[in-house]
Amino acid sequence: MSIVVYIAVMAIVTYLIRMLPLTLFRSKIKSKFLRSFLKYIPYTVLSAMTFPAIFYSTGNVITATVGTVAALITAFFGLPLIVVAAAAAGTALIAGLFIL
Amino acid sequence: MRSDFLKGMTHGIPIALGYISVSFGFGIAAVRAGLSVAAAVGISASNLTSAGQAAGVEIIAAGGTLIELALSQLVINLRYSLMGLSLSQKLDDSFTVPHRLLASFGITDEIFAVAAAQPGKLKPSYMYGLILIAALGWTGGTLLGAVAGQALPQMFTAAMGILLYGMFIAIIIPPSRKSRSVFGAVLIAALISLLFKFVFTKISVGFAIIISASVAAAVMALIAPVPDDEEEEQS
Structure with missing residues (x-):
C-alpha cells in the first residue's frame, strides 16, 4: 500500500476528531463515565505507548534503561518537557559511549 | 486583527521551541523505521500530533492495516475532541464555521493549554498566529531530524530515538504525583x-x-x- 494512503488516513481521522466537536458541539458531554474516560485517556495512551517501547527505543536495552531512569527522575521533579527529553537522550548517548 | 495575529505568533514561540526538539526525535525515528524524509515531513505537516504520529509510524513500519491505523489515531487523538469541545465554548462571535473548520486543525495539547489560558474570547487571527508558529516548529524540527537521521553517526541517532518517549514521561509523571x-x-x-x-x-x-x-x-x-x-x- 502506498505511504500516501497511510498518511492520508492518519491525517483525515485526526482532523475529523479535532474538527467535529469544535464545529458541531455547543453543549457539555452529559455522561459522567464518558467525561472521566476522556480525562484518563491522554495519560493511558501515553503510558501504553511508552512502556515497554521506551526500552527498545535506542536499539540497546541498557542505554535505553539509563535514559528512561533519567527521564523518570527529571519528570518527577517537574522539569520542563525539553529538559526531560534531552536528559533521556543525553544520558542514553553517554551510556552508549561507555558500553558500545 | 493584525495585532491579534502577532500576539498569537509570540505565544507560539515557546511551543515551537519545545516542538523542534521533540519533532527532531520523531524525524530521526521515522527515518530509522524506514520512511523517507518526505514521508516524515508530510506526516508532521498533515497530522500535527506527537503520540498519534509515533504510533502511526510504528504501524506503517510493521505493515499494519488501514483499519488498525485509523483506530489507533482515533483512540490516541480522542483527547483532542475534548479539547475542541472545551475551546468551542470560548470562541469569539467572529469565529464562523469556516474559521472553526480551519483552526480545528491546530488543536494540540500545548496549543490548547495556551489558548485555554487566555483571558476572554478567542479570535481567529490569534489562533492562526499561534498555530502557524507551532506547526512550523513541529514540521521544521521533523525535517531537521529526518535529514540528520541520514547524516549523523548511528550512535547519535540511536540515542535520539528516546526523545519522544522522554516527552511522554514528562507529560504523565507530574500529574501522577498529584x-x-x-x-x-x-x-x-x-x-x-x-x-x-x-x-x-x-x-x-x-x-x-x-x-x-x-x-x-x-x-x-x-x-x-x-x-x-x-x-x-x-x-
Missing part, C-alpha cells in the same frame, strides 16, 4: 501494554495500544469518576 487515580490509570495501562509485549504477542502494536489505553481509562473511570468541580481544570 493524583492517585491518574497514577493508577498510568500503571494499569503500562501493565496491560507489557502483557501484550510478552504474553499476547500475536496482537499488533496498534491494537495493543488501543486496548491497553481504553481498558485502563475505562477501569479508572468506573473506580474513580471525575468529580464535577475538577472538570474545568482537567479538560
Whole structure:
C-alpha cells in the first residue's frame, strides 16, 4: 500500500476528531463515565505507548534503561518537557559511549 | 486583527521551541523505521500530533492495516475532541464555521493549554498566529531530524530515538504525583501494554495500544469518576 494512503488516513481521522466537536458541539458531554474516560485517556495512551517501547527505543536495552531512569527522575521533579527529553537522550548517548 | 495575529505568533514561540526538539526525535525515528524524509515531513505537516504520529509510524513500519491505523489515531487523538469541545465554548462571535473548520486543525495539547489560558474570547487571527508558529516548529524540527537521521553517526541517532518517549514521561509523571487515580490509570495501562509485549504477542502494536489505553481509562473511570468541580481544570 502506498505511504500516501497511510498518511492520508492518519491525517483525515485526526482532523475529523479535532474538527467535529469544535464545529458541531455547543453543549457539555452529559455522561459522567464518558467525561472521566476522556480525562484518563491522554495519560493511558501515553503510558501504553511508552512502556515497554521506551526500552527498545535506542536499539540497546541498557542505554535505553539509563535514559528512561533519567527521564523518570527529571519528570518527577517537574522539569520542563525539553529538559526531560534531552536528559533521556543525553544520558542514553553517554551510556552508549561507555558500553558500545 | 493584525495585532491579534502577532500576539498569537509570540505565544507560539515557546511551543515551537519545545516542538523542534521533540519533532527532531520523531524525524530521526521515522527515518530509522524506514520512511523517507518526505514521508516524515508530510506526516508532521498533515497530522500535527506527537503520540498519534509515533504510533502511526510504528504501524506503517510493521505493515499494519488501514483499519488498525485509523483506530489507533482515533483512540490516541480522542483527547483532542475534548479539547475542541472545551475551546468551542470560548470562541469569539467572529469565529464562523469556516474559521472553526480551519483552526480545528491546530488543536494540540500545548496549543490548547495556551489558548485555554487566555483571558476572554478567542479570535481567529490569534489562533492562526499561534498555530502557524507551532506547526512550523513541529514540521521544521521533523525535517531537521529526518535529514540528520541520514547524516549523523548511528550512535547519535540511536540515542535520539528516546526523545519522544522522554516527552511522554514528562507529560504523565507530574500529574501522577498529584493524583492517585491518574497514577493508577498510568500503571494499569503500562501493565496491560507489557502483557501484550510478552504474553499476547500475536496482537499488533496498534491494537495493543488501543486496548491497553481504553481498558485502563475505562477501569479508572468506573473506580474513580471525575468529580464535577475538577472538570474545568482537567479538560
